[in-house]
Amino acid sequence: MDTEAVVLRTIRFGEADVVLALLTPLGRIPAIAKGARRPRSRLGGRLQPGVRCRMSLVEGRGELATLRGASVLDAHAGLWVEGYRLRAASCVLEAALRVLPEREPGDAAYNLVVRALGLLAAAPPAAGPPRLDPLVLGAQAKLLVAAGLLPQLGSCVGCGAPGPLVGFSPRAGGACCPACAGPSGAERVDPAALAALAALVGRPLADAPGAVEPRAAGGVERLTGLVLREHLGVTLRSAAPL
Ligand SMILES: [Zn+2]
Known part of the structure; x- marks a missing residue:
């Protein structure tokens, strides 16, 4: 699927992969970017916390979606x-x-x-x-x-009194x-x-x-x-x- 996503967290995984926590309009999605830490990876530099990207994700059988591509929309x-x-x-x-x-x-x-x-x-x-x-x-x-x-912040949760709330x-x-x-x-x-x-x-x-x-x-x-x-x-x- 193609979706916008914000990178919430990155964790180095294995020799060259990165496991990502992504927030998308479809919810929070855990994903893996295979080979993202290889020097010549096209993904690596884009996968920083806080960066907003358009991402191409493939859901597999496992818990992690696989990131196939990412283009930066806003690096903040x-x-x-x-x-x-x-x-x-x-x-x-x-x-x-x-x-x-x-x-x-x-x-x-x-x-x-x-x-x-x-x-x-x-x-x-x-x-x-x-x-x-x-x-x-x-x-x-x-x-x-x-x-x-x-x-409930505007009145007492016990009796409904508007205040004082202490x-x-x-x-x-x-x-x-x-x-x-x-x-x-x-x-x-x-x-x-x-x-x-x-x-x-x-x-x-x-x-x-x-x-x-x-x-x-x-x-x-x-x-x-x-x-x-x-x-x-x-x-x-x-x-x-x-
Ligand atoms: Zn009360």
Whole structure:
């Protein structure tokens, strides 16, 4: 099949092959590029994380599709000239790799990752660490939506009260008021982080920088991490420990 794809991860395999995690509009697809590490391979240089290509893939009997050809659509060159941008992009790629299911078609998730890479390739470095960049947090929040994991953020998950919201229970599936926080085993969270996560989900990704105050960024990362651990058993390596 011919499809657009973003390279999420590359792993050297055998003497000259590369195993790829690809994100396509048809879902996340694992593939092998045979001989891609040979000096004269036409594929090798194109298969870098974050590069968007048109790819020719052949599905076989095994788990891995075979990559027959690739032409670069957007190398996102802006990522490679700036360490900050590259690290921020790697946080988005890792989230897509860990959160999105294999071979489950989804234009929304694919377009989201493409948009995030495009914005990051042109973004000025923010004040904090790359993993807390509002574009990274916004892309990860929207990946939760794409994966059907968005928690309830605007009202208490226990009683529906609109606020104040002071706790978060990943098991119950959302924010909690003071009365429900105890019984549902919620942990205390910064209300500003809950509001920022809701704003990131509700706004276009390009508006993410205006949705997160710097002091709430760590709290947003934690909320996303709690959801991923509860529902997928996943901990992002790029994130701070929970
Ligand atoms: Zn409540």
